[in-house]
Amino acid sequence: MSWIKNTFSSSIGKKLLMSITGIFLIVFLVVHLTGNLLLLKGDEGVAFNAYAHFMKHNPLIAASEVILFAGFLLHMIDGIMLWVSNRKARPQKYAVPNKSKTRNWVSKLMGPFGMVILVFLILHLYQFFRFKFFVEPPSHIEIDGEKVADLASIVYAQFKDLTWVLFYVVSMGVVGFHLYHGFASAFQTLGLSHSKYNKLINGVGIAYSVIVPLAFALIPILIKVMCICGPGGCTAGH
Amino acid sequence: MKLTLKVWRQKDSKAKGQIESYQLDDVSSHMSFLEMMDVLNEKLISEGKEPVAFDHDCREGICGMCSMYINGQPHGPDSGTTTCQLHMRSFKDGDTIYIEPWRSAAFPVVKDLVVDRSSFERIQQAGGFISVNTSGNTQDANAIPVPKADADKAFDAATCIGCGACVAACKNASAMLFVSAKVSQFALLPQGKIEAKDRVQNMVAQMDKEGFGACTNTGACEAECPKGISLENIARLNREYIAASLTSDEH
Numbered sequence: 001m002s003w004i005k006n007t008f009s010s011s012i013g014k015k016l017l018m019s020i021t022g023i024f025l026i027v028f029l030v031v032h033l034t035g036n037l038l039l040l041k042g043d044e045g046v047a048f049n050a051y052a053h054f055m056k057h058n059p060l061i062a063a064s065e066v067i068l069f070a071g072f073l074l075h076m077i078d079g080i081m082l083w084v085s086n087r088k089a090r091p092q093k094y095a096v097p098n099k100s101k102t103r104n105w106v107s108k109l110m111g112p113f114g115m116v117i118l119v120f121l122i123l124h125l126y127q128f129f130r131f132k133f134f135v136e137p138p139s140h141i142e143i144d145g146e147k148v149a150d151l152a153s154i155v156y157a158q159f160k161d162l163t164w165v166l167f168y169v170v171s172m173g174v175v176g177f178h179l180y181h182g183f184a185s186a187f188q189t190l191g192l193s194h195s196k197y198n199k200l201i202n203g204v205g206i207a208y209s210v211i212v213p214l215a216f217a218l219i220p221i222l223i224k225v226m227c228i229c230g231p232g233g234c235t236a237g238h
Numbered sequence: 239m240k241l242t243l244k245v246w247r248q249k250d251s252k253a254k255g256q257i258e259s260y261q262l263d264d265v266s267s268h269m270s271f272l273e274m275m276d277v278l279n280e281k282l283i284s285e286g287k288e289p290v291a292f293d294h295d296c297r298e299g300i301c302g303m304c305s306m307y308i309n310g311q312p313h314g315p316d317s318g319t320t321t322c323q324l325h326m327r328s329f330k331d332g333d334t335i336y337i338e339p340w341r342s343a344a345f346p347v348v349k350d351l352v353v354d355r356s357s358f359e360r361i362q363q364a365g366g367f368i369s370v371n372t373s374g375n376t377q378d379a380n381a382i383p384v385p386k387a388d389a390d391k392a393f394d395a396a397t398c399i400g401c402g403a404c405v406a407a408c409k410n411a412s413a414m415l416f417v418s419a420k421v422s423q424f425a426l427l428p429q430g431k432i433e434a435k436d437r438v439q440n441m442v443a444q445m446d447k448e449g450f451g452a453c454t455n456t457g458a459c460e461a462e463c464p465k466g467i468s469l470e471n472i473a474r475l476n477r478e479y480i481a482a483s484l485t486s487d488e489h
Contacts, residue, residue: 011442011445015452016480082452086410086452088451089449089450094310094341099310100312103469107455188455188469188473189453190477191475191478191480192473193469
């Protein structure tokens with residue numbers, strides 16, 4: 001199996017891994033978004049809690065969670081490895097910063113944007129997992145006769161705080177820019193470039209990078225503005 | 239016109255090097271950039287100073303020798319132009335022009351603005367060729383029909399002069415546009431198919447060994463290439479590399 005190691009340790013192989021994990025994460029974001037949109041259903045979080053309960057008890061989802069975590073980790077480690085080797089390729093910088101035209105301004109900032117997303121992810125995962133490992137959930141509900149944490153109320157309470165709303169909205173902006181270049185770039189790295197469908201890839205990429213982060217950002221905004229609450233009330237979690 | 243030149247001076251490959259400032263008071267807008275450099279060197283020689291070393295050969299935009307990073311752009315502000323084909327009419331009176339060598343770990347500075355680009359030669363030697371039987375009954379290349387579209391694309395790729403502007407422009411000092419052009423010009427033609435798998439794998443391995451970076455698809459290389467080599471070639475390089483990795487018996 002040394003050919004696999006040889007392939008993925010080359011410069012093109014490392015890019016290939018960025019592309020494959022990137023497309024995997026792009027698909028994941030859509031799944032993640034559809035679940036999150038249940039928060040806006042206006043049913044005091046019943047649908048969202050049922051969805052969360054289903055996710056928790058499905059062995060297929062549990063397995064996907066491991067793959068998802070691996071996907072994120074590979075994308076990050078590979079990205080950092082590329083960043084290090086790319087920096088090594090130019091030990092002496094230019095006195096005048098490069099003025100060459102690029103396809104878009106984001107392409108030169110994928111690493112920094114990726115680092116911002118990493119910070120967001122760490123806080124995001126802490127907020128999600130703290131009630132599993134560290135803190136007793138403020139309220140519970142009953143699903144199928146089982147007492148479970150009222151996750152919807154936790155989310156609703158979190159987004160009554162304007163700071164968190166702003167943090168999530170700004171983070172989604174950064175995710176959007178990262179995707180704006182990442183989407184089309186992933187296809188180019190896979191060698192999928194042809195005048196027949198390049199326009200389609202670019203178009204879908206732009207639409208995706210605007211619509212998906214915007215939909216994610218709308219959730220905290222609407223919760224804050226429309227004062228959406230769960231059965232646990234708006235003070236839960238604080 | 240009057241110009242202030244800020245030129246990278248470095249005694250040899252081991253010296254540290256720094257930017258030195260020079261004044262030129264009588265530059266004609268009809269001069270080529272290299273003629274302006276010649277005037278600077280004549281001035282330096284008459285003052286008993288060491289002239290600025292820079293690479294040049296044909297001065298017709300075809301040999302790929304000239305290599306100057308001018309005001310933040312390889313080959314200067316004009317597009318589709320080598321430094322030798324750049325003219326002083328692209329600048330105006332009173333301008334300050336920074337002139338630096340290509341910066342890449344794989345292109346070490348030999349002296350002043352001269353860099354060693356033999357890493358490109360080694361990449362070429364790793365696979366940028368086809369093997370042809372020359373025993374006396376060599377087949378006419380035109381005997382094998384080639385679709386017009388493929389021939390055109392192969393020719394476009396073959397116009398790469400190996401100057402290294404792509405490496406100089408890339409934020410990662412990546413040589414992928416160069417390698418992709420050299421791989422594409424053969425991959426598109428029937429004569430190149432025979433060694434296609436070995437070629438792409440050997441050339442990419444050599445490219446990595448030389449210390450060039452990877453591609454972030456910024457497109458800076460394509461924008462600066464004096465021959466307009468398209469990013470489409472990098473996609474083809476990736477495609478060839480993936481296919482070779484999956485199907486080759488050798489690697």
